[in-house]
Amino acid sequence: MPGTLVDARGLRCPLPVIRLAAAAKGLPVGAELTVLSTDPAAKLDVPAWCRMRGHEHVSTVEHTGDWDGWSVTVRLA
Numbered sequence: 001m002p003g004t005l006v007d008a009r010g011l012r013c014p015l016p017v018i019r020l021a022a023a024a025k026g027l028p029v030g031a032e033l034t035v036l037s038t039d040p041a042a043k044l045d046v047p048a049w050c051r052m053r054g055h056e057h058v059s060t061v062e063h064t065g066d067w068d069g070w071s072v073t074v075r076l077a
Helices: 015-024 042-053
Strands: 004-007 032-037 056-063 069-075
Touching: 004 015, 015 032, 015 042, 032 042, 042 056, 042 069
Parallel strands: 004 032
Antiparallel strands: 032 069, 056 069
């Protein structure tokens, strides 16, 4: 199953996590979601959301170039 992309670039805290939570509703266990964010708080907030909800933080990758920010991938438990 392909992962779900949540484009939260340009949005400030707490909107990236709110968009992630909304996208995760109804998805099955094991589904992966990747949040794209330009808000530096997202690289900490998304893993914290995973810990609080029992999901797995898969990776955080910093992007520079055509857009500066982070992609944070989670796997639903």
